[in-house]
Amino acid sequence: MNVFRIAGDISHLASIFILIHQITITKSVQGISFKTQLLYSIVFITRYLDVTFRWVSLYIFAMKLFFIASSLYIIFLMRNRFRTSEVTKLDTFPIVYLLAGSGVLALIFTYDYSITEVLWAFSLFLESVAILPQLFMLQRTGQAKTLTTHYIFALGLYRALYIPNWFYRYFAEGRFDTLAVFTGIVQTLIYSDFFWVYYNRVMKGLNFELP
């Protein structure tokens, strides 16, 4: 484990705690895309199915269970506890294209035609675009609560930190996971506009507002 990977995973955990904190403190899911959360649940379930039969380490085991459970909990909070219709109105990104596109790409680029490998590839492609409904919603409203932006930033930082981790592992271990690296870079690029606004506004103590 190198420092980039640890920092990335901590950032990922932080993003989830920020989101749950925001929802429970404000008792509202305003500004949060249910569709993005639904996609993350699908990502975690399809990718971490192997938790039931592949042992890597206690760390990986615990993290996988946490990510599956917390994403389902967020879905539950958004659907059953604090659901409002005005949020649904703004959450209009057509995710069926993301799901279908990820499915096709997974079938083309999977390392091996086994169910778990195809699902793994699918989860990578889907994760790379899962934030799009959230960013689309942000675009439509033009502004966001500071906590929401911290959440998106921490989530983006997680994938950004995995890039130096892959460099490190390539040189230290000769390990190179083409699919993970490609989709990880795509995902980080999708965040780049957001990072820019976050850096220029939120980190300077201003509200997140799009020009």
Place this chain on the structure above:
Amino acid sequence: DANNVIHDEL
């Protein structure tokens, strides 16, 4: 095979 990697990341 360079792509035959163990899935040991999150």
